[in-house]
Amino acid sequence: MDQTEHPLQPAPPPPVLPSAHTPSPAVTPPRPKRIALFGATGLAGGGVLRACLAAPEVAGIVAVTRSPLALTSPKLLELHHGDFQSLAPLAAAFSNLDACFYCLGTSSSGLSEARYRAITRDYALETARALRQASPSHTFHFISGAGARLDSPFLWARVKAETEEALTHADLAGLVCYRPAMILADRPPNRFPWFARAAYPILRLARFFPALSLNALAPAMLQIELEAQRAGTLEHPALRAAASRYLARRRPA
Ligand SMILES: NC(=O)c1ccc[n+]([C@@H]2O[C@H](COP(=O)([O-])OP(=O)(O)OC[C@H]3O[C@@H](n4cnc5c(N)ncnc54)[C@H](OP(=O)(O)O)[C@@H]3O)[C@@H](O)[C@H]2O)c1
DSSP: OOGGGOOSOOOOOOOOOOOTTSOOOSOOOOOOEEEEEEOTTSHHHHHHHHHHHHOTTEEEEEEEESSOOSOOOTTEEEEEOSOTTOOGGGGGGGTTOOEEEEOOOOOOTTSOHHHHHIIIIIHHHHHHHHHHHHOTTOEEEEEOOTTOOTTOSSHHHHHHHHHHHHHHTSOOSEEEEEOOSEEEOSSOOTTSOHHHHHHHHHHHHHTOSOEEEHHHHHHHHHHHHHTTOOEEEEOHHHHHHHHHHHHHHHSOO
16 A cells, blocks of 8 residues: 555644643543554464454554565555565654564574574564664564573574563663464464374363463553563563453453
8 A cells, every 4th residue: 555545644743731611521531542563464463463452452553564465454555565675665654653563483493593683683673673762662563482592592582582681771661572382273273284283182172381371462562562561571471361351351340
């Protein structure tokens, strides 16, 4: 879509403070959120996209993709982009955003260390840079992984930890890192090779690893943004708790 047709309206002006004679309203409803989403074609990002589309608290989503999404919505602006090392051409679409849900990522398997680091760390840092410039007060929500550690023997865990660390120096107004172990969903991640895809139903049932349902991860990320949490590294217990708070918010009073 042409960026000049951006359906997301600019932020409304801040509310005028009531004068001493004006009775103040009991509660001012929060302004609906405008969200940037990376990785929307994937397992985690797809779940976050569906949650955002269903959430009345989300006014609009700017999804930056390299492959097309299978759905459209008046709330969704999809921007196809080929070069995630440089998001400068998309700058105009990144203004007035409240948050970025960064779900882009891949497996280190079959990739050189340099390539895996470029996709995992450099793309995330470029996204943080571009969004900080256009929407300085946004919160960056980064999906890392359980076990991310600078001294890990595993490449993926070291690079995820490096990325978390680098993002803390990216001058962001807010940074929240999510550390799921295996994300359980009704389909495997795109990046799984064919044999792992074939074995996924068994893997899913057998639960060899600590797992978090996608039905918990996506609402948890939304809830953290809606609560305006601006820092933290969240693992399964905190994510499940946040998801429960989100579901409680959805229940009729
Ligand atoms: N799934 C899990 O169990 C799990 C557990 C812990 C952490 N995580 C983390 O969660 C994040 C999302 O994982 P996922 O399971 O949703 O993976 P996924 O299903 O493979 O989706 C990955 C997403 O990233 C995009 N992407 C991958 N490589 C790219 C590249 N070189 N350039 C542009 N876009 C690229 C994909 O776009 P295309 O559709 O165009 O390929 C897709 O949208 C990753 O960072 C992963 O490490 C996942």
